[in-house]
Amino acid sequence: MGREKPHLGTVQETLLIPLYARAVENRKEQALLRDxxxxxxVASIDYDAPGGSTLICRTSSSCARSSSPTAAGGR
Structure with missing residues (x-):
């Protein structure tokens, strides 16, 4: 199955943050929750936030938006 390019409103876009955090947590060896x-x-969507910002999650509870990954501590 290919990645889908969704068209999201403000509320739906905001809900990507906890969804992505849950996916990040699920990848941990000793995750607090499994999802x-x-x-x-998350793997099935291809989403670029308006303004070219990128969603970056360093931990399951710490997500940030940035116009460049390096600005938020990403790689």
Whole structure:
């Protein structure tokens, strides 16, 4: 299955943050919660936020938006 390019409103876009955090947490060896479906959903979407910002999650509870990954501590 290919990656889908969704068209999201403000509320739906905001809900990507906890979805992505759940997917990140699921990848941990000793995760506090398991949500394989969140990981599947995140892997299936191809989403660029308006203004070219990128969603960056360094930990399961710390997500930030940035116009460049290096600005938020990403690589």
């Amino acid at each position: 394989a479906r969140a990981e599947e959903i």
